[in-house]
Amino acid sequence: MCARGRVEDDGFGLRVFAGTCSDAYLQRADVGQRGYTIVIWRGRHVAEPTELTDDEASAYFSEMLSVGRAIEALYRPIKLNFELLGNSLPHLHAHVVPRYRDDGAPGMPPRFMRQTAEHATRPEAEVANEAERLRRLLA
Numbered sequence: 001m002c003a004r005g006r007v008e009d010d011g012f013g014l015r016v017f018a019g020t021c022s023d024a025y026l027q028r029a030d031v032g033q034r035g036y037t038i039v040i041w042r043g044r045h046v047a048e049p050t051e052l053t054d055d056e057a058s059a060y061f062s063e064m065l066s067v068g069r070a071i072e073a074l075y076r077p078i079k080l081n082f083e084l085l086g087n088s089l090p091h092l093h094a095h096v097v098p099r100y101r102d103d104g105a106p107g108m109p110p111r112f113m114r115q116t117a118e119h120a121t122r123p124e125a126e127v128a129n130e131a132e133r134l135r136r137l138l139a
Contacts, residue, residue: 001091002045013038014127016070016134019063021056024096024138026131029119032104033097035075035130039064041092049084049092064094070137071098074130 006023008015013025016037024039041052041060049057068080077098084094121127 014131021059022063024067028121030122035071035098037096039094047090
């Protein structure tokens with residue numbers, strides 16, 4: 001994540017937010033969770049939120065919550081999951097995962113996190129449209 005830099009398109013998603021300390025990317029993967037977004041810490045390399053200073057943590061979590069609020073406003077999920085994992089990619093990032101009544105297993109992790117299969121991508125025009133709407137909400 002550090003090596004990619006602060007790009008508009010990281011190959012997995014389109015940037016919808018460029019904050020002072022984070023970037024948020026609406027994901028292309030068709031995982032059944034409309035609005036699935038990853039918020040990536042930008043700054044020095046850290047793997048854990050515990051490595052942030054108090055000011056850095058406050059700024060990062062504030063920006064992550066702003067992204068979450070925009071996702072709520074656009075997609076109207078019944079719940080948002082904020083997941084800081086990093087098991088396979090040890091750089092601080094949060095998966096912001098909207099949950100919906102029809103997601104099939106509301107008490108379990110999202111389906112795509114329980115599957116090992118590759119996921120198809122959503123239509124590019126759809127992702128681009130949603131990304132632009134999120135950008136407007138976050139402006």
